[in-house]
Amino acid sequence: MSTTESQPAVSPFLAPPILTTESTTPSIIHIKRDQLLAKPLSASAEPLTTRFGSFPVSSLLNIPYGSQEESKGFVYILAPTPELWTTSLPHRTQVVYTPDSSYVLSRLRVRPGQTIIEAGAGSGSFTHAAVRAIYGGPEGKGKVLSFEFHAQRAERLREELKDHGLSQHVKLIEGDVCEDGFTFNPSLDKPHTTKPTDPDSVYPDPHAIFLDLPSPHLAIPNIRESTKHAVHLCCFSPCVEQVTKTHTALHAGRWQSVETVELSHRRLEVYYTPKDTVSGDCGSFNEALDKLKVLARGRRERIEKGRWASGQEVDDTEIDQMVEDKKAKSRAKQEGPQQRRPKPTLNDLKLGPKTGEFIPVISRYEPELKTHTSYLTFATLPIKWDEEEEKECKEKVEREKGGYVQVFRKGWTKEQETLNENKKAKQKMMEEKRLKKQEEKRKRKERSQGQAQGGEPEEYGVAEAKEEIKEEVKSEQ
Ligand SMILES: C[S@@+](CC[C@H](N)C(=O)[O-])C[C@H]1O[C@@H](n2cnc3c(N)ncnc32)[C@H](O)[C@@H]1O
CATH class of the missing domain: 3.10.330 (Vcp-like ATPase; Chain A, domain 2)
Structure with missing residues (x-):
């Protein structure tokens, strides 16, 4: 197990719970x-x-x-856990919160032992979630490659990763992924992105890539196809303009299954609304309308009173209306206070819609959940085929024109080929059987026609009839 003196054997970020507080990690x-x-x-x-x-x-x-x-x-x-670190880390940038990072990692199908690229690393919030997702044990192969072009941010994150015992699982690469792509020189102590033409440059062949950058569309053309696996991509964009540019860049390449998702967390406020009760609150449309009418009348009254007091003219119909309103008000007073909305009992809950029901009436953004508005664009880059596979597939498409051919799954061709051959062999056998029967029928017809004309049955017909009888006797035995 490779450990340094200042780092625990396994970081508690990866294998909680450790039992007691230690000085090695925060x-x-x-x-x-x-x-x-x-x-x-x-x-x-x-x-x-x-x-x-x-x-x-x-x-x-x-x-x-x-x-x-x-x-x-x-x-x-x-x-410490990645979730708690996200809510307690010192912010250097806008960070990716847990609701987003957990969704992104599951959509990117990140598994222990895989390689994931993230750019830019920023405050390292996503880095911590990603490293736990790829962690496949202390000797496991999983790796996070974090690209960040801001030198101070990169340095600060490097320190934190060391303090958290995560440096052996994360390679922090200082460089610009839009300019230089995702190649780096592993022999450098502090890896930098290197131009792909550099003989020492290595492309990490990632399974998944997460881009949290202002210009992901400039980094996308630098992603390479893999000959071993598909590459899953997610771009985190705060605005729709960025999403449009991202889609354009993806459609210019061989990307498939391109789709954008918006995560939004809303709280529904659910109220109890009795069905048959007249309440002081607005339980139904008519109640709401009545309430509005009363409010409008009150307002009109106040205006009229003002006009009267200031000596302006008020016509008879207006005076009549005001008298009527006053009468209605005093009638309502005599009838007693309006029935209050009863509190639901346990029985109401059991009866449900018979006496009343709980309905969601308002939805608000969830204040308890830390997240920031973003659009997540996902896409998949299929496995790169060699020329022979490409040719084979093209031929197959030609052969099966009109039928849907799943061209992006390696291995499918072989499976399907075997199935097709079996099917063809079965069809051929059926056809042969049918022709044989047809031929027998034709011969029988010829024989019976010959007998009807008084002619002698042909020799081969007699022998054949004998054979048939023999067969029948055999099968009866
Ligand atoms: C919004 S922050 C990323 C936050 C990070 N995902 C987190 O969870 O903490 C964006 C980061 O990308 C870096 N960045 C922007 N363009 C870049 C590029 N072309 N190459 C590398 N890093 C870049 C910025 O310096 C910034 O730190």
Whole structure:
């Protein structure tokens, strides 16, 4: 197992839970539900000062994760995970939050042992989620290749990855993927993107690529086809203009299954609306209309009162209307207060729509969920075929014109070929059987015609008839 002195055997980011707090990776301090802090617990670190009191590092070290530590108030000490890191990391850029990264990684079909490219790395939020997805054990082959052209950001992330024990699973490459593509020189200590023409440049042949850049359309032409597997791509775009450019770049290449998804999380507020109850609130359209009418009448009344007081003319019909309104109001007062909306009982819930029902009436954006509006464009680059495979497929398309041919799945041709051959052999056998029967029928007809004309049956007809009788006797036995 390759470990350095300052790094744990397996990073707790990859294999939680470790049981006690350690100084090798930051612990996540839960101060409030929406306030998490990633804090290294090395002996030299400053005490943790919060509005709930001050906590010396010695009181936080070597205690079970999940502990509650008390001072004036209390905080919890949590084991680090990519999710907690995302909500506690020091922001250098806009970050990808967990709802997006988990969806992206599952749509990109990232599996342990695979290679994934991300560009740009930014604050490293997606990097942490990606490294857990490709992690296939300490000796596993999985790798994240993170490209970032901003030198300070790249340096800061490199430090963090080292502190988190993740450097052996992530290669941080400093360079511009739009200009130079995704090739790099592995022999350099701090890998840089290198021009594809550079003899030392290596293309990492990734299974998946995640582009979180302002110009993904300029990086897309630099993605190469693989001869071993399909390449799955996701571009994270904050605006539709970027999506359009991304689609144009994808359609210019051999990309397939191009589609854009918008993730939106909404909270539905569900109210209880009794069906047969007249309520003070607006339970139905007519109730709402009545309520609006009362409001409009009140407004008119106030205007009229103002005009009367200021000595302006008010005609008789207006006065009559006001008298009527007043009468209606006092009638309503005598009838007593309006029936209040009853609270639903357990029985109402059981009866459901008979007496009332819960209906969602308003939806709002979910404030508890951290995410930022984005469009996710997905696409797949099929396996690269060699010339022979390409020719074979073209011929097959020609042969089966009119039928749909699944040209992008290697191996299909062979399978289908065998099936087709079996089918053809069966058809040939059936055809031969049919012709044989036809021939027998024809001969029988000829024989019976010959007998009818009084002629002697032909020799071969007699022998054949004998054979048939023999066969029948055999089958009866
Ligand atoms: C929105 S941030 C990425 C945030 C990151 N995905 C995260 O989860 O923290 C975009 C990053 O891409 C970098 N970037 C932009 N264009 C680039 C390019 N052509 N090559 C490499 N990095 C680039 C920027 O420096 C910036 O740090």
